[in-house]
Amino acid sequence: MEVGQMQRTWVEYTKSLFMEGFLDGQFTQLQLLQDESNPDFVVEVVSLFFEDSERLLNDLTRALDQQSVDFKRVDAHVHQLKGSSSSIGAQRVKNACIAFRSFCEQQNSEACLKCLQQVKQEYYLVKNKLETLIRLEQQIVAAGGSVPMEELSF
Amino acid sequence: MNLNNGKGSMSTASSSAAWKAGDVVPDQFPAGLRVLVVDDDPTCLMILEKMLRTCLYEVTKCNRAETALSLLRENKNGYDIVISDVHMPDMDGFKLLEHIGLEMDLPVIMMSADDGKNVVMKGVTHGACDYLIKPVRIEALKNIWQHVVRKKKNEWKDFEQSGSVEEGDRQQKQSEDADYSSSANEGNWRNSKKRKDEEEEAEERDDTSTLKKPRVVWSVELHQQFVAAVNQLGIDKAVPKKILELMNVPGLTRENVASHLQKYRLYLRRLSGVSQHQNNLTNSFISPQDATYGPLSSLNGLDLQTLAATGQLPAQSLATLQAAGLGRSAVKSRMPMPIVDQRNLFSFENPKLRFGEGQQQLSSSKPMNLLHGIPTTMEPKQLANLHHSAQSLGSMNMQVNAHGGQGGQGDSLLMQMNQSQARGQILNESTGSHVPTLTSSMGQPVLSNTVVGGVLARNCLAENGRGTRYNPVSHSSSMLNFPLNSTAELSGNSFPLGSGPGISGLTSKGTFQEEVNSEIKGSVGFMPSYDIFSDLNQHKSHDWELHNVGMTFNDSHQNNSLQSNLDVGTSVLSHQGFSSTQRTGQNRNISAVGKPMFTAGDTTDHVNAQNVGPINTFFTDNSVRVKSEFVPDASCETNLFPEQFGQEDLMSALLKQQQGGVAPAENEFDFDGYPLDNIPV
Numbered sequence: 001m002e003v004g005q006m007q008r009t010w011v012e013y014t015k016s017l018f019m020e021g022f023l024d025g026q027f028t029q030l031q032l033l034q035d036e037s038n039p040d041f042v043v044e045v046v047s048l049f050f051e052d053s054e055r056l057l058n059d060l061t062r063a064l065d066q067q068s069v070d071f072k073r074v075d076a077h078v079h080q081l082k083g084s085s086s087s088i089g090a091q092r093v094k095n096a097c098i099a100f101r102s103f104c105e106q107q108n109s110e111a112c113l114k115c116l117q118q119v120k121q122e123y124y125l126v127k128n129k130l131e132t133l134i135r136l137e138q139q140i141v142a143a144g145g146s147v148p149m150e151e152l153s154f
Numbered sequence: 155m156n157l158n159n160g161k162g163s164m165s166t167a168s169s170s171a172a173w174k175a176g177d178v179v180p181d182q183f184p185a186g187l188r189v190l191v192v193d194d195d196p197t198c199l200m201i202l203e204k205m206l207r208t209c210l211y212e213v214t215k216c217n218r219a220e221t222a223l224s225l226l227r228e229n230k231n232g233y234d235i236v237i238s239d240v241h242m243p244d245m246d247g248f249k250l251l252e253h254i255g256l257e258m259d260l261p262v263i264m265m266s267a268d269d270g271k272n273v274v275m276k277g278v279t280h281g282a283c284d285y286l287i288k289p290v291r292i293e294a295l296k297n298i299w300q301h302v303v304r305k306k307k308n309e310w311k312d313f314e315q316s317g318s319v320e321e322g323d324r325q326q327k328q329s330e331d332a333d334y335s336s337s338a339n340e341g342n343w344r345n346s347k348k349r350k351d352e353e354e355e356a357e358e359r360d361d362t363s364t365l366k367k368p369r370v371v372w373s374v375e376l377h378q379q380f381v382a383a384v385n386q387l388g389i390d391k392a393v394p395k396k397i398l399e400l401m402n403v404p405g406l407t408r409e410n411v412a413s414h415l416q417k418y419r420l421y422l423r424r425l426s427g428v429s430q431h432q433n434n435l436t437n438s439f440i441s442p443q444d445a446t447y448g449p450l451s452s453l454n455g456l457d458l459q460t461l462a463a464t465g466q467l468p469a470q471s472l473a474t475l476q477a478a479g480l481g482r483s484a485v486k487s488r489m490p491m492p493i494v495d496q497r498n499l500f501s502f503e504n505p506k507l508r509f510g511e512g513q514q515q516l517s518s519s520k521p522m523n524l525l526h527g528i529p530t531t532m533e534p535k536q537l538a539n540l541h542h543s544a545q546s547l548g549s550m551n552m553q554v555n556a557h558g559g560q561g562g563q564g565d566s567l568l569m570q571m572n573q574s575q576a577r578g579q580i581l582n583e584s585t586g587s588h589v590p591t592l593t594s595s596m597g598q599p600v601l602s603n604t605v606v607g608g609v610l611a612r613n614c615l616a617e618n619g620r621g622t623r624y625n626p627v628s629h630s631s632s633m634l635n636f637p638l639n640s641t642a643e644l645s646g647n648s649f650p651l652g653s654g655p656g657i658s659g660l661t662s663k664g665t666f667q668e669e670v671n672s673e674i675k676g677s678v679g680f681m682p683s684y685d686i687f688s689d690l691n692q693h694k695s696h697d698w699e700l701h702n703v704g705m706t707f708n709d710s711h712q713n714n715s716l717q718s719n720l721d722v723g724t725s726v727l728s729h730q731g732f733s734s735t736q737r738t739g740q741n742r743n744i745s746a747v748g749k750p751m752f753t754a755g756d757t758t759d760h761v762n763a764q765n766v767g768p769i770n771t772f773f774t775d776n777s778v779r780v781k782s783e784f785v786p787d788a789s790c791e792t793n794l795f796p797e798q799f800g801q802e803d804l805m806s807a808l809l810k811q812q813q814g815g816v817a818p819a820e821n822e823f824d825f826d827g828y829p830l831d832n833i834p835v
Contacts, residue, residue, distance in 0.1 A: 026289045026291075029205075029289075029291060029292060030201065033201075033204050033205060033208060033292070038204065041204060044200065045197060045200050045201055045204075048196050048197045048200055049197045051196075052195065052196055052197055076241065076243075079241055079267060079268065080194070080195055080241065082267050083195055083198060083239075083241075083266070083267035083288050083289075084195045084197040084198055086267055086288055086289040087195070087197055087198045087201050087288055087289040087290070088197055088201070088289075089289070
């Protein structure tokens, strides 16, 4: 695939992610922060997000698996996941976390488990999308082109 | 943009420039601003770092609060501003905030994904200079330099103002005193209290010198020297001049020591508040406070932190607090008064304990933490002292007296107050001049005790520093009267401690918030006793720090129930005849104290003794808050500490009462029938 086409694909794909709510303005901020001095910034941050989130999701699964659930702890984890997902712009994950927290407050185990499933689902979805996006970017760069960030003016 | 690289070098160069001195801003400013970012979330941390670098700031990041603290301690002048997350696993962000404020006095910005009003308010009360909601945008970070500039500007201003207002304040104070004695009006009283506070503050400033002085950085070593000197002298007798002599540090002025001492006392007070050591009349201010307020102690601890956070309680306060805790014995010696007797008098022990317990949860560990940076030897002991359940206000008072390092008189007053507590009438007597209200309401010994305790404590606190100001405090004998409810009152000094210890605790807290100047009007009925104090002590305008405490409570009105309780207290306070409020009063007082806070809260039921439960939380919050707000200015004499302390104690006392269900009968509001709602704000 030639560079131009890859770039167009990239633009379209990115736009769709925004349209579908997977990503929000915060992600754009991250992309804008990337520059020549730090060309892998977005990749680094996203990788960090993946690591951190998976750890949190594991903690959450464990916490909710207990006989007597420590909702404070669960809430703390969800809060953190909410913070990091919002920082990276993973909007749907963040929204799922918000709902999750309200059930934590109510100390509703059943609902919390459902929310956890929801969060996990959203997380894996966005992870998939971001990985695809990054792959595209790497292909563009490998082909000698540059990622057309400026086209993200929507 | 190759700003990063360029900025790195640029910032390094500029950051070490005059920028730090505060008088000359480098051309590249705000580029080169040295920022320390603390967040346990690695994703956020990385993003923030990048954003800050993009803003041309020099960034240091760490993911643990402990790391941040040690970085800051190692290099006190190495950072200009700190940005910290609220929720962190190893240490609460607010606690870190307090530490930084206390030890380094740097501007701190809190951030969190949590944008709930309560959390943001907590940031405010703890002294954060800003609160950012995650996800943080780079635009929000671009302007953080303003906080650094503002802080430096205020520091200079403090110095400059020291000498100018003195005259006016002195006179004002005197007239206010007269006002106090003559007018039975709460309103007037409050106003005068407020004025007095201002005066006191101004007076204190005077001491610090009219000249601009370069800011003294209280390094760990310096602080240790300071604490050693204070301990050597004994918290009660630790006056800036002597401390200065003992320390023998070239270039250090009496004013520097004075302001640091003030902060230290506050800190100690907080510490003692955390550990209920009611019986610890010990050391100076802080201990007494804690002792009496048992429950408050926990709050106190928090308060200290808060105070610390706000930078008001420099390490000194912590040390002082520690000293205070240890100084229990010291206090005792000073107070001939049968503090012990007083303790017995306070029936509200239970409530206090309860309160303390509640607080303890919150702050149990806090005091310790506070001491982290403060290399005071007294630490363990003090804390231990502090943790005694504040048996009686007496102890508190004692402490307060001790506190009155500035004026030994404070102690005597305390003692008197203690005594009067049992009697209640004493309050009347003392109030003679100021608090008209106290007279009858104090009927209930228990209440009075608590109130007195609180008041006394407060007074003492205030007294210590302020001497004169206590009067207002005594007015609050009716603790309940404490105009906490009405924010207006709070400003005055009314320290709504009126009702029981719990209230006192609250009030103290609240007042702190207000600003040291604002005397705690509400401080509760004790007023009468305070009068004594004020007479004895140098009447520094500082009364009230207690007020602040009260005020803070309002803000924090965390618990509705508390609020309602507090409301009760407030009403009680307003009445002046706070005695009646006892339990309820206490609650009320609490509310009164925390008037500002409560009003915010929507507590409908005023006098709910049952609400005591939440009170703890409330108090804790308050205590925390108080802390942060409390040290309005470095120039404040140590009096500040005592006051704060008193409040806390009072509060805790109040709380205790409430919780302990201490004589439900006490709850009756005998006060003149000021409807809670009528509390003039």
